Amino acid sequence: MFNFPEGKRYNTAAGRYRKIYGERLQKLVLDAGFSCPNRDGTLGTGGCTYCDNAAFHPGYSTPGKTLFQQIDEGIWFHHRRYPKVRHYLAYFQAYSNTYGPLERLKGLYEEALSHPSVVGLVIGTRPDCIDEVKLDYLSYLAEKKVVVLEYGIESCYDATLLRINRGHDFECARRTVEMTAERGIDVGAHFILGLPGETKEMLLDQCATISSLPLTSVKFHQLQIVKGTRMEAEYASNPDEFLRLSLDDYIDFMVDILERLRPNLYIERIAGEVPPRFVRETPWGLIRNDGILKLLDKRLEERDTYQGIKYINP
Secondary structure, three states: OOOOHHHOOOOEHHHHHHHHHOOOEEEEEEOOOOOOOOOOOOOOOOOOOOOOHHHHOOOOOOOOOOHHHHHHHHHHHHHOOOOOOOEEEEEEOOOOOOOOOHHHHHHHHHHHHOOOOEEEEEEEEOOOOOOHHHHHHHHHHHOOOEEEEEEEEEOOOHHHHHHOOOOOOHHHHHHHHHHHHHOOOEEEEEEEEOOOOOOHHHHHHHHHHHHHOOOOEEEEEEOOOEOOOHHHHHHHHOHHHOOOOOHHHHHHHHHHHHHHOOOOOEEEEOOOOOOHHHEOOOOOOOOOHHHHHHHHHHHHHHOOOOOOOOOOOO
């Protein structure tokens, strides 16, 4: 049967933090002014075909503000919803947050950690923007603070990664995840469901690959077609190439995915939120993430199932 935090039928990352630290640790999204090798010409220009970073971070997080200002405004922003939260994780989110010289990274990370309410870091980056020297430094930080490296992997299929102009293959992601985990650093990964050319069967099959990686946690987002991206033009030209699910079907599909994931993998997210002004349609209406999670809990109970029930340990 299952024995997950908070009485859930899947392994929640929030429940893990409560179990280890005795409280909720809220993430504060930060923009430290990083770029991306897929934008600045190192690997390419224009970025991934689906990407517009402005659609994925809150208003308090802008590069014109100092880190402390973003942190203080973020604490105020979240306090209205989570008044009992006392400690926070500095979430370096926008673009590739290990893409730069080590000395710059040290200055930014340690500045964020010097805030009295911040107890750790979550660093969003690409698998090809890290090296052993940076990992050794982050391993040192992880001895005393919460440190999570969150890699955008997006797909386990090289054909998809090439099609979306990702700039790296899946083997790069696998090597990087393994190098990170070997140093005792928590490793998260992000995957997008519904990228062009991918089917339900492919996405269910990739659960075995995801489970084989030494990940601590995983995030899933449904593909959202953001205005002005190359993905928008591709979708307009070839809509049949895209897996588009109703909210009800997506919840069922997420249950199918959870059933196939190893049970000790923590689930950070099952869906993404983009402000309506960034997209041409909102097929799920204006439902927020907490509403989606309630639907997931209900569906898991209705189907009397749980994370890992169909996982096969190789």
